[in-house]
Amino acid sequence: MYRIWYSSESFKDFIVENTLLKNHSIESKKIYESDGNNAKKFHSIPDHLKKILYLDCPDIIVEKDFEPVFSIEDTKEAGTGHNAFQRFARLAASAENNVPCMYIYPEAKIISRKDSNPTWDKINPLIFKTLNKLMNLYRIPSLLFYYPSDFREHVNTPESSIHKKDKGLKLSKNLNYxxxxxxxxxxxxxxxxxxxxxxxxxENKSVLKAKDELLNNRLINNHRNWMLHEYYSKNPSDTPSSPLTNTVEIPTKYLLNYLNQYENQEYQIGELLKSRENTVIYQVDAKFRGDPYPGALASIDYHSCRTGKTFEERDKNLVLAWGVIDIDHSNQTIILNSSKRTSIKSFMDKVKNSDSRSLTSKEFGQLKNYEIPRYYMQARYGTMFTKSKEVRIYSYFADAILFCDGALWRDG
Known part of the structure; x- marks a missing residue:
């Protein structure tokens, strides 16, 4: 029997009724994104699925015999710049846990602005290259499919799109979908x-054996080749684009000299940062927030830092800076300029907010019945699933986070 975890019932039906899943016994279960946004239900999610949800929640996870078979992420968002990576952490979490993932994303979407003609907001082709890096690393399918649109029929005439009211996207006419x-x-x-x-x-093999061999399947391999073709057809010179163009690489000793302000006789920065000769810094000169920056940070890891399957396996440090970096070569350090004066307090307030929802300080007699299994989950995981998505992802991927008035970093 297959079990389908879903966020939207119509999208679940869309997948089941148009695939071989319709011929199998199906149990449907609502998926809950995190403990933070569904305190009464999230703890009931099986532990093997929590491993996929630790960063973010896909729209669908299909499993068989308590083993995930694949996940799907579906979005209608426009894909320029950083936005193409807004959901990337969800895909990375699936791949890291040996789960094939599929991403439905528009090739382009009509954007209408005041006092100007409508234009197509086109996908950032770097997403194809990033997904290919996931496949190289984890040997598991991570595939993108274009959300249906009028783009190719009206590439130069978006105003003529017959689906203009839906931003040029083709939606199902089936009311069930x-x-x-x-x-x-x-x-x-x-x-x-x-x-x-x-x-x-x-069906022909065990779930695990099937997943191990999927990249050898001709149909899947052909689609992977198509993705690379799309990347190079849209970016033939392989020119770097955002978020990579928002990064700067420096010698790690410059970073250590910058962080030296936090050292004293009682504390010296640990070995992790020092173990890597160079550091990649992702510069975000904006007020502290989530999307699209968490997914963009994750994508930079796979492009510029990652050498193995875990975030510890990097040959360069990955740092998130809330501002713009000036490199001071004469003093072998960096200067962080933040036009928004983004404070470390923004991050710490998010952490405090999640900690305030923790049950671990309560006595047993204070717990409501439905809170008991949630308390037990938090006893094991702390507030891992209670924290906001951006705090979880930034803390997972960044070796250090720099603010104009503070910094956080890993020692090990």
């Missing part, structure tokens, strides 16, 4: 075929 992509579109047909391929492999 409200808000879902057009199931008759060729891109969705490709998605369904690959899901069917995964289901067939799963």
């Amino acid at each position: 409200l808000g879902c992509p057009d199931e008759n579109d060729s891109e969705m047909k490709k998605l369904f075929k690959i899901i069917d391929c995964i289901i067939l492999e799963t």
Whole structure:
């Protein structure tokens, strides 16, 4: 029997009824994003799924015999710049846990601005290259499919798109699939075929054995090659784009000299940062917030720092700086300029807010019945799933975070 964890029932039906899943016994379960946004329900999510949800929550997870088979992320967001990576941490979490992931994302979307003609907001092709790096590292499918649109028919005339009211996107006309992509579109047909391929492999082999061999499947391998073709057709010179263009690489000793202000006779910075000769800094000159920066930070890790399957396996440090970095070569240090004066207090307030929702300071007699299993989960994981998404992702990927009035870093 297959079990489907879903956030949207219409999207769950869209996937089941258009694939071989419709021929199997299905149990449907609502998925809950985090302990922070659903305190009464999240603790009931099985532990093996929490490992996928530790960064962010995909729209669908399909499992068989308590083993995840694949996950799907679906979005209608425009894909320029950093935005293409807004959901990337969800894909990375699936890949890190040996779960094939599929990403439905528009090739372009119509943007209408006041006093100007509508234009297509096009996908940042770097997302293709990033997903390919995931596949190289984890040997598990991480595939992108275009959300159906009029882009190719009206590439130069977005104002003529017959789906202009839906930003040029083609939505399903089936009322059971409200808000879902057009199931008759060729891109969705490709998605369904690959899901069917995964289901067939799963039925013919064990779930784990099937996943180990999926990248060798011709259909999946062809789609991977198509993704690389899309990248180079849209960026033939392989020119760096955001978020990579928002990074700067420095000798790590410059970073250590900057952090020296926090050292004294009682404390010296540990070995982790010192163990890597160079450091990549992602510069975000904005007020502290989440999307699209958490996913962008994760993507930079895979492009510029990661050499192995875990975040510890890097040949360069990865640092998030809330501002713009000036490199002071004469003093071998850096200067952080923040036009928004983004304070470390913004980060720490987010952490405090999640800690305030912890049950671990309560006595047993103070717990309501439904809080007992949640308390037990927090006794094991602390506020790991209670913290906001951005705090979880920044803390997971960044070796250090710099603010104009403070800094946080890892010692080990």
